[in-house]
Amino acid sequence: METIQAHNSEHPTNILNNCQIQNTKQHLSDYDMRMIDLFKSQIVDGVLEISSNSEITDLNFVQYLNLSKLTLYSCQNINFQLTSSSIKELSANECRVHAIQNIHIEGIEVLSLRNNVFTSEWIQNILCLFPQLKHLDLSENEVELCYISDFTHLTRLYLSNVKAYNIRELQNLIFLLELDLSENQLVDISPLSNLIQLRDLNLYHNAITDIHVIQNMVNLRQLNLKSNNIIFIDSLQNLLIDYLNLRFNKISDFSVIQNHSNYDNYELENQKQRTEFELKLGQKMMTVNRLIEYLKTIRFKRRNFLFKVQTLKTGIWGFNIQNEQNEVKILERFSAFLEISNFQEIQ
Secondary structure, three states: OOOEEEOOOOOOEEEOOOOEEOOHHHHHOOOOOOEEEOOOOEEOOOOEEEEOOOOOOOOOOOOEEEOOEEEEEOOOOOEEEEOOOOOOEEEEEOOOOOOOEEEOOOOOOEEEOOOOOOOHHHHOOHHHHOOOOOEEEOOOOOOOOOOHHHOOOOOEEEOOOOOOOOOHHHOOOOOOOEEEOOOOOOOOOHHHHHOOOOOEEEOOOOOOOOOHHHHHOOOOOEEEOOOOOOOOOHHHOOOOOOEEEOOOOOOOOOOOOOOOOOOOHHHHHHHHHHHHHHHHHHHHHHHHHHHHHHHHHOOOOOHHHHHHHHHHHHHHHHOOHHHHHHHHHHHHHHHHHOOOHHHHHHO
């Protein structure tokens, strides 16, 4: 291993060309660096990681970095000068910064900025800072999507939990292959109609009811629609999807897809049974809720029983699907209780 160190009275410089580094974090922490050049070096551990758990906690001292991948995690500040064009991936997750300043890395293709505090105004500068960007992750940031429409060259975009409710800005991102819009507030997904090249679409945990737009996404291979308000799935009939998640919706008819050769029969049957049980349980809960509301309007001396019913109302969602028959039987007893002559006997 060859290591060349050139020291300056004001700004020490470390040039680590053509060397082998077994442990990047430990090796680099031994020096007070202003320049890190790992050109043609073999980094055994693959990346340079900066985090609160490592010996290197920030890069405020660095003015130049030549590396293939840089990971920043839980750093208080990322305000340093980078002029390298060799970095292809930059990850600055959970760094609690408002902006990344003084950066010019034309070669960056993959940028991950999850869980920060970036403003929407700064997001528009990403294109200027990273003109060759192909993969962008802005998940868990409270940003508006008004500037996303300019990212027409992206192939992968991750916008999970950004509090989005309108996605019209995505309609021109026609080169997207993968899109994550999970854990948002979406109802209307019609702006996705032009994204026919999509292979992976994640819409988990929204408020979507209509999925007709998906029927034209003939290249889809993975689709997550879990935890929405979907009732009809006719739009999925002719799609060759390898992975499909429909759990926690309001679907009553699975016949349009149940014989599809690409779907895992057990998983589909499991989803069907769970959905049917949820519908049945929902009907029972409506009955119990009516009972609770009625009992509040009369003099019901057996308060202990009322307390139990109210406890059931708040705790029922912890049921185990394997014990569903027992859960339903319990609710059926309460349903039968409703039939006691409008509760005249207990007034």
